[in-house]
Amino acid sequence: MTSPFRKLSVKSSEEIIDKAFRRAFRRPITAPKKLKGIDRLKYVERVRVEIVGSIAAAELEKVYKSFPDLSSIHPFYQQLADIIAGIGRLRHCLGAAKWAELTVRKITREYMSRITLSSEKSTIISLRREATGRIASVLSDISEELSDLKKYASELRSLPSIDPDTPTIVVAGYPNTGKSTLVGKLSTAEPEVAYYPFTTRSLILGHMLLHNTKVQLVDTPGMLDRPPSRMKKMELQALAALKSLADIVVFMIDPSETCGYQVRKQLHLLEEISSHMDKPTIVALNKMDLADHIPKLEEKASKAEAALKEAYKVVRISAEAGIGLDHLLKLIEHMLFS
Ligand SMILES: Nc1nc2c(ncn2[C@@H]2O[C@H](COP(=O)(O)OP(=O)(O)OP(=O)(O)O)[C@@H](O)[C@H]2O)c(=O)[nH]1
């Protein structure tokens, strides 16, 4: 499944007005031969009003129909839409597009019959001017809403295509602990980088097969590297979005501390993330291949393991050297499928 926002299509008021007027006025319209006198002019002006009105209405309809029903999409995408646009603002703008469509259709109908009923050349022409002018002004009335929708659409369109129904493992931890290395090692294909509404952040998505079932791996570069108590509102919302997606959290701890963070700090982050995510969590003590080079590594790993094993499943791995990954996969499989 792809993102529900993939097909968004929004034109600005000016673009819609341009398109509608170009279609109506670019080429001369010729009345059928059987029409004579004033009926020829009526025909031409009615067709112009009809073209401007129906193109404008169709474009407006396309705008709100390209959006999914916001209340029936997965909470992950609801939360991201809320971060990007605000659900309330989004609903308001879509409502404005719908209102404009209905109003344009009403104006079109009204003026087409008024033109039919008139017999003065000057009246017919000024009715056509009035109709197209009113349609243009309905579009101008919602130009702010359309321009916002256009901006939101371009951000929403680039959201990652995450399948909320596919089992998902979110990999968290401080920077440099080896999250990307792990996701890269476990993924069957090169992980894809996906935009995430975080100024400079993105999600990295990998996939693997477990039990013949596709499982998603979500790498969270620099996103969950700070206790939720110090996150900004937007980051907390993004955390909530990730939470709605995660079936399992794999939290990476680097007992070698070559990542630049003390184990104590890493454990503290784990505690805070756990209290927010409240998901089955596996703690992976990574970089165990360095044990020969870093004298205190074994001791630090054992201490961490002792502190954690009551509350978490703990595995020792080396993402880079591929050590302990079988065990990690067995744990994941067990948690997901039994
Ligand atoms: N020795 C050793 N080095 C590792 C291991 N796993 C990762 N590294 C190294 O640690 C560094 C950081 O690894 P990354 O996978 O980029 O870490 P990350 O957690 O994704 O970092 P951010 O994306 O910055 O949050 C890299 O230089 C890796 O080569 C491991 O198991 N053993």
Ligand SMILES: [Mg+2]
């Ligand atoms: Mg990384």
